[in-house]
Amino acid sequence: MSRVTSLRGQNTMPLQALLDRPVAYHCAFVKLGVGATGALMLSQAVYWSSRTNDADGWFYKSQVEWEAETGLTRYEQEGARKKLVKLGVMEEKKQGLPCKLFYRVALDFLVATLDGENQQASLGKTTKQACGEPASQHGENQHAITETTTETTTDSAQASAVADIFEASAYRPMTLGWKPDMKTLKAYAFGQGVNVAAITTDMIASFSCHHSAHPEVCDTAAGWTNKLVGWAKRERVRGESTQDAASVPAQGVVDLYHQHCPAMAVVTVLDAKIRGLLAERWAEHAVHQDLAFWADYFTEASRIAEVFYRGQKRAPFLEALLSRDVFRDVMEGRANA
Structure with a gap:
């Protein structure tokens, strides 16, 4: 059994990490006559409506993902969907190859x-x-x-x-002087295991200054707050791993990537960004600090046809495979879900 496979199913994260995705349930939706299951599904649909990158509000969610997030079985989902669509508060459409079911809330x-x-x-x-x-x-x-x-x-x-x-849920560009909602900030910080005290005024100013220089990038108020917490977490990990970055065998990992993922894009320049991402993953767990682990990881990754990286689906490549979200999906066997 590979090291990647042996890690799956183990509780390697603190308890709070397991509780970072509570489902917001809005009782007002019950009055629409869709029942508790319909209200639960609509509440979760509203949640994802504020996080989709689609300009028209469409988002994709598989039956397995619905069940994992809400606990609704396949038949409960089908019943809730019929009620919501019939009422007109939720829309569905099929698209893509293979065909996938997309949803949109008629806000x-x-x-x-x-x-x-x-x-x-x-x-x-x-x-x-x-x-x-x-x-x-x-x-x-x-x-x-x-x-x-x-x-x-x-x-x-x-x-x-x-x-x-x-x-x-409105998407807006970042502005100078932006301040996060403290209640939302504390919730995201708790979910990502970040000490909210570490998110200082100077850090928020640096974050808003960086992103306000890119007005083409928009997000919701909650989305920007989540990104701020991610920024703080990366700063922490970067600080912890900087002293050990020189000891990470970056070239050896890249060679394993080329060996086990020959169909993916070739790394021609081992730049600071790739080294930084690798140093982050290397410092996260003692198991990651072994080239044999990376051989197993890239073997798993070689079976993936596409990844969701930076807001869109694309063919996998080293930088994407080293990013936190894609790395976690591959480790937990969800990349092909």
Whole structure:
């Protein structure tokens, strides 16, 4: 058994890393009449709508991924999808070879539907109280009206919260002076195992200065915050691995890449970027500090037809294989999923 295969299934990460992907469940969606499963699937679809790179809001999610993220079985997913599509709050389309199913949330229609449901419920209750109670029960009527007003306010707040989610999902370029939302920052920092105290004002300024120079790159408020945490994590790993970078047999790893992945792009220049990525992966685990491990890793990677790197799918090459996300996908056997 290879070293890569033997690592799969083992708990090599701290507990918090296993809890970094909670599912946001919005109770307001239950009122659409799609049930708890439909509300759960729609909540997760809204989450991914703010993270897709598609300009029209489409995102791809396999049945296996839906189940892994929400716990919904295949049949529960199919039932929820039918309800959401029939209602008109979610759209589906098939494309690509092999054919894949893509999803999109009808954001404007969803907000309008939620708002309409709230207004209709409030109107119905107000009419019932106005027409069905005798004048002698004025005190009770007053209490009922107060109850209705409170519920209406709560419903409106839920619709407003959903609208805020969509507003936060807007893609915008980075600007100088940008500040992350602290609650979101703490959540992402916890999920990635980064001490939020390490993300200083100077680091945020450096991050915003770097990215504001590239206005063509856009992301959501949460996306920029996630990238900031990733920036801080890379700075930490880079600092920890800098002193050992010289001892990493970079050329030996590149030679193994050429040997086991002959169909992939050839590395003609072993630059600082490749050395830095390799130093990061090398420092992450003692098992990685062995050329035999890299021989096994590249053997696994040679079976991959494409990788998701820098926001798009492309043919694999060394820099992509050394990136954190692709490296993790190959290690956990998810690259071909």
